[in-house]
Amino acid sequence: MAAASEGRKPCRAASLAIALAAVADLIWADPAWSGPITFNSAIVLAEGEFVVREQFVFNRSSEDPSGADRERESVGVISVLGYAVDRDFMLFGVLPYVENRLERTTDGERRARSARGVGDLRLFGRYTVLRKNWPGSTFRISPFAGVEAPTGEDDKSDAFGRQPASVQLGSGSWDPFGGLVLTYQTLDFQVDAAVSYQANTEANDFEFGDVARADASLQYRLWPRELAGGVPGFLYGVIETNLIHKDKNRTAGVDNPNSGGTTVFLVPGLQYVTKRWVFEAAVQLPVVQDLNGTALENDFIVRAGFRFNF
């Protein structure tokens, strides 16, 4: 049953691994307010306040060491709703709408398969365990925990039959995750750092490898250079890093040697922050990709969107 042991299966399994892992990447950008673009922040809204975030994501992978000339693209919009239960505790729901497309050459024939729809829903809570406020600055530490629910279809079919798991919209499994995020925010800059872990479980005889992440972000105020009175909009230059390690996927209890590995992204971006709105854009550039076997390498991930509080 090992994917690596049956002819073309290694490629297929590698595609599957990268594609679904990419979906996981796509929805990982959890909400915050002004803060990191690719991960979470420790800042909590005012009691009873909501935040909505919409983020467009384009994720492309085409460096294929397997010889099957695989190309994968995932386009999606991630919708986030956050609610501040009180000054310390926030609840979030994150729902992606994605289109996954995978092309590969099999026996000289180029074949493309795709699926579009709602992905897996992430629900989690974040609680502030330490808050220090000073004039013009704040420091906060917040653990968070939640679950990724299998709301995305994992049994879609097309003219060729059942879609490969790499094209499916969801994992089919309930996957708990948790982590810790800290934020130091001043009027001139903000620093965020987070560690997190997602324990993926089995569904349909398949189990994604667990995912461990370490993220860091610096947002530096570029404009206005000098603060006057009132509440001007801030333009931030943003630089982030994401260290993402994925364990090997398992099919019928057997590790797929062409899945998992470690990727480091460098993420330059811009963010414009006002009282009610945040507009932001960034590109995740893989600077290190130490992947297992013939796993498909990522080219880049583009993110752009807005946040709104009410």
Next chain:
Amino acid sequence: MKTIRIALFLLALLAAPAWAAQIANVYNVGVDGLGCPFCVYGIEKELGSVEGVDKVDVDLKDGVVVVTMAGEATLDRDTAKKAVENAGFDLRSFERVSQE
């Protein structure tokens, strides 16, 4: 002369309520933890929902929120502190600065 004085006194009494209606209590609320524009909405919302508050103006640079009350309404320190803390910040100072 006495008649004129009485007339002026009565006129002043009649004018007083209208004059008093123009008075508004204004408070400077010093807030710790305000670090970005997006934070401001929360504290505006919390202080703005306090009964009697007419206007909330934030000076982000100095971390000061100027609260203007409607009519003769007043704001006490405990109420301001609770509103500031509900928004996730800390009260640094509280003073009644003037009447408009």
